[in-house]
Amino acid sequence: MMKSQPADLDTPLTLAELMRDAAAPDAEATGPRYWRSLSELADDGAFTEQARKAAARAQAAIHGLDDASRRKFLTLMGASFALAGVSGCAVQPAEKIVPYVEQPELIVPGKPLFFATATSLGGDALGLLVESHMGRPTKIEGNPSHPASRGATDIFSQAEVLSLYDPDRSQVVVRNGGVETWERFLRFAVDLRERKLAEKGRGLRILTRSVCSPTLIDQIRRLREQMPEARWHSYEPVNRDAARKGAELALGSPYEAAYHLEKADLVVALDAELIGGGPVGLRHARAFADRRDPEAESPLKLVAFEPTPTLTGAAADRRTPVASADVLLVAAALAKALKVEGAPDLDGKRIEPHAAAIAALAAELEAKKGKALVVVGDAQPAEVHALGLAINAALGAIGETLTLAPPADRGPVDQTASLVELARDIRAGAVDTLLVLGANPVYEAPSDLKMAEVLQNEKLTALVHLGLYNDETAAISHWHVPEAHFLESWGDVRSSDGTCSLQQPLIEPLYQGRSASDVLAALLGQVGVPGQQVVRDYWRTKLPAESFERTWRKALRDGVVELPAPAEGEAPPAAGAPKLDKVQWPAPAAPSADELEIVFRPDPTIWDGRFANNGWLQELPKPLTTLTWDNAALVSPKLAERLGLEDQQVVLLEFRSSSVEAPVLIAPGQAEDTVTVHLGYGRGRAGRVGTGIGFDANKLRRSDAPWSSPGLKVLPTDRRLPLAVTQHHHRTEGREPVKVSTFEAAKHHGEGDHGHHHPDFSFYPEPPVPQSEDYAWAMAIDLNRCIGCGACTIACQAENNIPVVGKDQVLNSRELHWIRVDRYYEGTEAEKENPAIHFQPVPCMHCEKAPCEVVCPVEATTHSQEGLNEMTYNRCVGTRYCGNNCPYKVRRFNFLHYSDRFTSAATTPSLQLLNNPDVTVRSRGVMEKCTYCVQRINEARQNAKIEGRKVGGDEVATACQAACPTRAIVFGNKLDPESAVSKLRKSERSYALLEELGTVPRTTYLTKLTHGAATPSHEEPRHG
Amino acid sequence: MAETPHDDGRRAPLPPVLAPGHTYGSVTATISDVVLARALDWRWAVGMGIASSLLMLFGGAVANLLFRGTGIWGINTPVMWGWAIINFVWWVGIGHAGTLISAILLLLKQQWRTSINRFAEAMTLFAVACAGMFPLLHMGRPWKFWWMMPYPNTMALLPQWRSPLVWDVFAVSTYATVSALFWYVGLIPDLATLRDRAKNKYIAMAYGSLALGWRGSARHWSRYKSAYMLLAAMSTPLVVSVHTVVSFDFAVSVIPGWHATIFPPYFVAGAIFSGFAMVVTLMVPLRSWFGLKDFITDRHLDNMAKIILATGMIVGYGYAMEFFIAWYSGNPYEEFLLLNARPFGTYSNAYRMMVFCNVIIPQLLWIPAIRRNPIVLWVISIFVNIGMWLERYVIVITSLSEDFLPSSWAPYSPTIWDVATFLGTLGLFTFLLFAFIRVLPSIAIAEMRELVHEKHHEAHAAHAGHGVDAAEAREENR
DSSP, X not given: OTTSOGGGGGSOOOHHHHHHHHHSOOTTTSOOXXXXXXXXXXXXXXXXXXXXXXXXXXXXXXXXSOHHHHHHHHHHHHHHHHHHTSOOTTOSOOOOOSOOSSOOTTOOTTOOEEEEEEEEXXXXXXXXXXXXXXXXXXXXXXXXXXXXXXXXXXHHHHHHHHHHHOTTSOOSEEETTEEEOHHHHHHHHHHHHHHHHHTTTTTEEEEESOOOOHHHHHHHHHHHHXXXXXXXXXXXXXXXXXXXXXHHHHHSSOOEEEEOGGGOSEEEEESOOOSSSSHHHHHHHHHHHXXXXXXXXXXXXXXEEESSOOHHHHHSSEEEEOOGGGHHHHHHHHHHHTTOTTOOOOOOGGGGGGHHHXXXXXXXXXXXXXXXXXXXXXXXXXXXXXXXXXXXXXXXXXXXXXXXXXXXXXXOSSHHHHHHHHHHXXXXXXXXXXXXXXXXXXXXXXXGXXXXXXXXXXTOOEEEEEESSOOHHHHHOSEEEEBOOTTTSOEEEEOTTSOEEEEOOSSOOTTOOBOHHHHHHHHTTOTTOOHHHHHHHHHHHHSOGGGHHHHHHHHHHHSSOOOOOOOGGXXXXXXXXXXXXXXXXXXXXXXXXXXXXXXXXXXXTTBTTTTTTOHHHHHSOOTTTOEESOOOEEEOHHHHHHHTOOTTEEEEEEETTEEEEEEEEEOTTOOTXXXXXXXXXXXXXXXXXXXXXXXXXXXXXXXTBSSEEEEEEEEEEEEEOOOEESOOOOSOTTOOSSOEEEHHHHHHTSSSTTOOOOOOOOSSOOOSSOOOSSOOEEEEEETTTOXXXXXXXXXXXXXXXXXXXXXXXXXXXXXXXXXXXXXXXXXXXXXXXXXXXXXXXXXXXXXXXXXXXXXXXXXOEEEOTTSOEEEOGGGOOOOOXXXXXXXXXXXXXXXXXXXXTTTOTTTOHHHHTTSOTTSOOOOTTOEEOOOSSHHHHHHHHHHHHHTTSOOOTTTOOOHHHHHOTTOOEEEEETTSTTSHHHHHHTSTTEEOTTGGGOOOOSEEEEOEEESSSSSGGGTSOOOO | OOOOTTSOXXXXXXOOXXXXXXXXXXXXXXXXXXXXXXXXXXXXXXXXXXXXXXXXXXXXXXXXXXXXXXXXXXXXXXXXXXXXXXXXXXXXXXXXXXXXXIIIHHHXXXXXXXXXXXXXXXXXXXXXXHHHHHHHHTSSSGGGGGGGSOOOOTTOOOOOTTOHHHHHHHHHHHHHHHHHHHHHHHHHHHHXXXXXXXXXXHHHHHHHHHXXXXXXXXXXXXXXXXXXXXXXXXXXXXXXXXXXXXXXXXXXXXXXXXXXTTHHHHHHHHHHHHHHHHHHHHHHHHHHHTTOTTTSOHHHHHHHHHHHHHHHHHHHHXXXXXXXXXXXXXXXXXXXXXXXXXXXXXXXXXXXXXHIIIIIGGGGGGSHHHHTOHHHHHHHHHHHHHHHHHHXXXXXXXXXXXXXXXGGOOOOOOOHHHHHHXXXXXXXXXXXXXXXXHHSOSSOHHHHHHHHHHHXXXXXXXXXXXXXXXXXXXXXXX
16 A cells, blocks of 8 residues: 555545555555564665554544544555555454463462552542453552552542553654654654754753652753753642642742641631542541541531532531632631631621621631641632641641642642743744643643643744643644553552552553653653663662662552651751741732633543543542533522523623633532533543544633633533433432431430431342342441442442443443442422431442342343352343332443443454453343452452461452441441441441331442531522 | 114104115225225325325434434433333223123123224224234333243243233233124124125135125124124123233322222223213214215214213213322322322323313213214314323323322423324324225224114004014014
């Protein structure tokens, strides 16, 4: 196919041509059939040139096609490249069909291995253990030795395995739209290095996201030593600028605050997502849940003021919706009541309805001095952070519930300012080379910077982009290098508390990706130094030489680097007392009826857009709205009423001369005049999953108003956009699926009405199978610990090969999640502006008297001797009677061939590697549901049998349980009186869902407890 | 009880069950000519054309279903049963009239059944055929349908006997088998008549082989009669059992709105209700198009209308009892569904329409003039057909859509493929009916001849003034 005339090479290829080429490769023109390395191939310059042009034409052809034929085209393109011998796309490791002659150590087919590594998000890190089957990473668990994880994971890290195998990841080095090789890029890098060394780095800029890799930071430091005029910019769309600037205002230096909820009795969250969003949220969530235990001395009380409902607000004992701009007023009122020195005297008229509650709260804080904590969210301006620090100092929190340390991320303090400066310099023509390492500024920069335009400045002659995807920035870059996933590369990360972890590859890079370290190594003149060497070399300088090898190996094994104790002089200087004298209090910019307030938030599941192509995260219901596959403009019920808006109605959001169209979603708990939009959607080049869905909120974002600002106009249109919401009904209709009581009642009444002992009484006959006397598996879910984050759902999806079904199927309520998190609003119609919010994870109940088993005509769902309600997939004929007769509606049906829908073997072989080999992949027409991770029970049983013992009562951990950040889910043997689950089942708080039906569920719940009255309605009057 | 035309002076005399003046010959000729002699009727051709088109639509819908899966329908989680099950129950219900008319009315010696039983039985068979399609097609893996049968296999696995779906398999297949046998046995003398009257040799051979050598000897008649009566006796309990078992699909479950002890009688009454309505729907145009008004008289319409009225009242009682029990039981889920969701919720339109069609409209049948007005009666029968379809819609959809946990509630709406499959079975049904009309005698010739005989003796007895009442006279003549 490379025989085409040169003239042809500049015109886009047609599908027909490509099919012809793929069908009849020309032996003479095709690349060598066998080669040892890509460089060997690349030596054939003319050949490469042809291949590059052909690929460019292919790419042009792709963009001219509609979706369906594009998909077909992609498969063909893969085939044609393979035939051309350019890229076999190292899709999977070579398959061995003969047994090993010498068995490699530890590799036992069917036995997974676990490796420690770590991930990072927003400049913070999370330690992980990755399950690997025969060289394929399939499942991510938290690393119990890592302080942020303690064995738990968040939704993002759970979903990373899918990103690893994502067939849409960038697979080839691209230069000006044509295919290139890494070797040619290296040649470019070496030239660049020589040139820049001569120029002392003038005109060279590096743009990263928040960096927490000590090696990378060191490489950048070394580069800047060699090229002193080079500059490092970093920008993270979800950044902590305000918090650092606030600390700078109050303390004189950008200290990072760490909160110790485990020491706190009373926490006030001011627009803070304390228990969600990234690694630090996990740490807080665990501490929060532990401190909410009714056994605890004085259970923690949480009070939240926030413009838009968050997990923190939902978990709070009292949450008050206030506009983002009014949070300052709340903080000022608290400060004044607590007599904080330098507290501003602001007009508190807008928060008048809450004045009494704030005064009472101040008194409570006063009484809890030393055990109280005020947390200000990252979305609040620096002044509020400064004020928060001052309040905390007045409460004696600093050093107790709050400690201050220099930030883990060593980049620029004010990332937004740093990006603004970069844009200004490029415009001024002062930048000729920009390395964008892992960032995507064209999509994620505030819109006033016009980054797409800026980056095409003609003085900028070398724009180099390293990224997981060939994204918006890659499209206009001169060079694009595919980035290696963290599961494919060497690296290291430092978490916010200083814990360092090593990242080790679990698989050869699937798509020949390179890490940021590799690119910087090239610029540092270390061409060809392997990634492992770079990381090791860095750590050699940090760890004692005599025990280096031992420490290194131990760090790889444990996932945490044992750092030597800092010498006396090395300890960072302690922060002084916060002072407010330098703070300029902003003029009140409160929203009004015509000028609504816009609030930006990272998306709860796809964050700033980096996870946009991850189907698991797209389909995970966003915790408070249960929305999937889209973002929406969240409005309060009152505002919706005032503007005549309905769910799914498209509105035009106008903010400072920019506008976007967005569907409306009415969110109870939203502040009245505030509209929330989530970042991360409206991607132009995310991949087949994430491109073109939702709207791009970055278009409204400004560098001077990154998180919120008044001045938004909402103009209704008469169009509607269907939104795939998984829960259509939000009230409990007088039923009590979630039981709520108070800590006080739990303490005083003991046997009170806050929980029931579920009698195992039922009219239904015993299961026809004799029950085991050794094992009876059961699960207890503590609603008092559950924060509704959804990690269980994603963990289950990863463990059990649950397919993604797509927006159209979710719209028709056909999502396949085996464990769902129900969300209920509690309160009267009048309280719909601020209802209490409850979460309830619902897996299969594994009823002892299961209604589903009785009605199956073919015995496809039966009772095991250990009480599991089992599905035999290949016996199921799909009458769906079991699904109908399940009172909990936890059964899921393969209405279509979902397992092949997004992961067809023909188009996406890489996704086949993702499946857990211990779990059957279900075909269409078959019912499925939660199995209590029966594969994990069986593994434990095998181990126990080999060791000649019984399976321990707490030995088996289900996937949802393992991932749960708050340890809300407990699984085990209820016949073992010492097991955690049998103890929890005996708790006074224990109850079964719909126990009056006599189904005798094995999954039970524990009553949720709050401070004060069970319903927040009694706490304070609702405001408008 | 059939009344003699003159035994009640206060009311207008009832029309006869057979128009006067017919002889054995005229009866035989009129009925068999529809099959053997009449030219192709344009109305038949148009009807057959429409039916065939719908049948092709059915083929397309089924092919798509098998290729892509049940996901082409509107079903979801929680509403995992949709139009397929609604249609199944609807068609099975319609399939009740035939056997009821043939068997129960035969045993009760209702002579007016004679001219409509053959047609009603055919309708039953075809309706059951349509009904049988749905449980097969609605399965996720329809090619495994035989796993529902007890067959010997190496896994020694039998169906799960506690499941009402297994009972269904037996109930419906038994019903279909017995109905087909009953129908075929009844056809034997008429097939012989057609054999004898056919002028074309091959047609004669075809009917002849189907007539199983019937020669009309006294021994044949004697054995035929006892076989027919035995089959009637066998079919009778089936009329009650089939829909009772179908109602168990719902009643045995735990779902509010399904789990109700009233379901078996209420379903059986509903089945007869809809079955008779369908007979009226088909009979009224048929008798006019094929000149059969002498055999299917206004008397027949009147009697059927009375049965529709009676069963409609039972169905109405069923609705009322559902309300009462929901309130009386204090079960919050049932209370919500019946007192709130159905009359006032998402599907309230369907519910209200159902009550209108099934309870209010049939009240018109109290008026004798309406019972005997074919056009009005026909319109009412259409209402009942729609109403009974809606009843199944209300039962299946509303109960599943909003059951125990509000978090799982989700609305249901059908897709174009649901509609296509339903229209397709309507096509299959009418296709079979139209074919039947042209191929087999749609009125039992032998039984009509018997009726002529009886009428003759009745008239003779009345004339002779012996004072015996008609039933006794018939008994004597037998």
